[in-house]
Amino acid sequence: xxxxxxxxxxxxxxxxxxxxxxxxxxxxxxxxxxxxxxxxxxxxxxxxxxxxxxxxxxxxxxxxxxxxxxxxxxxxxxxxxxxxxxxxxxxxxxxxxxxxxxxxxxxxxxxxxxxxxxxxxxxxxxxxxxxxxxxxxxxxxxxxxxxxxxxxxxxxxxxxxxxxxxxxxxxxxxxxxxxxxxxxxxxxxxxxxxxxxxxxxxxxxxxxxxxxxxxxxxxxxxxxxxxxxxxxxxxxxxxxxxxxxxxxxxxxxxxxxxxxxxxxxxxxxxxxxxxxxxxxxxxxxxxxxxxxxxxxxxxxxxxxxxxxxxxxxxxxxxxxxxxxxxxxxxxxxxxxxxxxxxxxxxxxxxxxx
Ligand code: FAD
Ligand code: EPU
Numbered sequence: 001x002x003x004x005x006x007x008x009x010x011x012x013x014x015x016x017x018x019x020x021x022x023x024x025x026x027x028x029x030x031x032x033x034x035x036x037x038x039x040x041x042x043x044x045x046x047x048x049x050x051x052x053x054x055x056x057x058x059x060x061x062x063x064x065x066x067x068x069x070x071x072x073x074x075x076x077x078x079x080x081x082x083x084x085x086x087x088x089x090x091x092x093x094x095x096x097x098x099x100x101x102x103x104x105x106x107x108x109x110x111x112x113x114x115x116x117x118x119x120x121x122x123x124x125x126x127x128x129x130x131x132x133x134x135x136x137x138x139x140x141x142x143x144x145x146x147x148x149x150x151x152x153x154x155x156x157x158x159x160x161x162x163x164x165x166x167x168x169x170x171x172x173x174x175x176x177x178x179x180x181x182x183x184x185x186x187x188x189x190x191x192x193x194x195x196x197x198x199x200x201x202x203x204x205x206x207x208x209x210x211x212x213x214x215x216x217x218x219x220x221x222x223x224x225x226x227x228x229x230x231x232x233x234x235x236x237x238x239x240x241x242x243x244x245x246x247x248x249x250x251x252x253x254x255x256x257x258x259x260x261x262x263x264x265x266x267x268x269x270x271x272x273x274x275x276x277x278x279x280x281x282x283x284x285x286x287x288x289x290x291x292x293x294x295x296x297x298x299x300x301x302x303x304x305x306x307x308x309x310x311x312x313x314x315x316x317x318x319x320x321x322x323x324x325x326x327x328x329x330x331x332x333x334x335x336x337x338x339x340x341x342x343x344x345x346x347x348x349x350x351x352x353x
Pocket of ligand 2: 133135242244245246266280281282284308
């Protein structure tokens with residue numbers, strides 16, 4: 001399993017930002033991964049500055065500059081039904097499977113639970129990383145377990161749902177164990193009898209527009225696909241990584257105070273009494289100066305999308321550093337206007353202020 005050297009990563013991320021990897025290789029089995037990690041160890045002993053990056057579909061990654069190290073692209077394939085009981089089927093998918101194709105595969109077999117997560121870009125292996133979520137469902141709602149390779153200790157480790165410590169766009173893999181494990185496969189617990197989730201208002205509206213009389217998991221998936229396609233820029237046309245920031249949560253008292261000054265501010269109550277603010281609204285309602293909004297703002301080829309302010313875009317030749325600087329300006333601007341701190345959702349590599 002040799003590494004290739006000086007490989008362009010431009011087409012490997014949905015931002016489409018130019019970057020060169022010093023060493024690059026894909027793997028589709030655990031044996032290949034182990035072999036690659038041995039090479040990583042050998043080459044790193046001569047140069048300890050070399051870093052390692054596990055790559056999936058590249059749809060939540062901002063690369064600044066070239067990557068001085070090893071990019072290991074996970075291409076482990078396969079979807080198998082591993083177990084079944086009265087209520088559920090348990091399905092194991094390889095980390096390299098495309099997420100949306102996996103969701104479609106489940107729908108085609110009438111396995112319910114993943115349909116609200118239709119059309120999220122990227123691969124199965126990264127789905128636990130930030131506990132992907134959309135339209136009222138999060139990965140943890142259908143997650144059963146995963147197997148991961150411990151890079152340093154060279155051993156297979158099994159994680160249950162509790163072990164993963166999932167939160168809103170959070171898991172142990174994003175924090176405590178960042179860069180320590182390669183997720184190899186994920187097992188999902190899917191319902192034989194669906195529990196439809198249309199709590200997210202826009203789904204009901206879209207189903208009505210579609211003229212759906214009888215609810216099905218396919219109809220929900222189609223509604224979600226239609227909503228997403230109308231709102232979010234297609235990375236094949238305009239480079240982006242979805243929401244650049246998380247929606248921040250604040251105390252109810254702070255929300256009440258903000259509501260006095262900004263009666264239209266958008267917030268949703270969390271179960272713990274705090275309020276989750278729509279970061280898109282905060283970004284839209286501030287800007288580079290007192291008369292302009294960030295929404296639709298463009299400097300060079302880096303910008304803030306004109307239909308969804310939470311999405312930063314690369315119109316062609318933006319550098320990672322330019323997008324990162326824009327994200328920092330937005331972050332500071334939201335902080336000084338509303339006193340609310342945004343946190344980046346996208347994984348940034350090599351970016352500096
Ligand atoms: P990558 O971008 O390749 O990697 C992301 C991170 O995970 C990196 O740190 C990488 O090192 C690590 N990683 C990847 N694979 C592995 C592995 N096998 N083992 C260990 N670490 C790994 N996200 C949502 O939650 N909800 C949405 O609705 C949503 N909508 C989006 C819409 C658009 C248009 C885009 C472009 C993105 C959107 N995203 C959304 C973000 C993105 O799709 C998800 O975060 C997705 O799970 C990323 O998968 P990926 O394979 O592309 O990961
Ligand atoms: N809004 C604005 N202006 C904007 C954008 C949004 O005012 O430019 C306000 C509107 O009031 C809107 C509200 O924000 O009703 C919510 O917007 P939207 O429904 O588009 O969802 P979001 O909060 O911006 C989140 C996720 C998305 C996910 C959707 C649907 C985060 C960080 N983002 O976006 O996930 O697809 O909800 O569930 O939680 C991602 O993580 O990459 C992602 C795209």
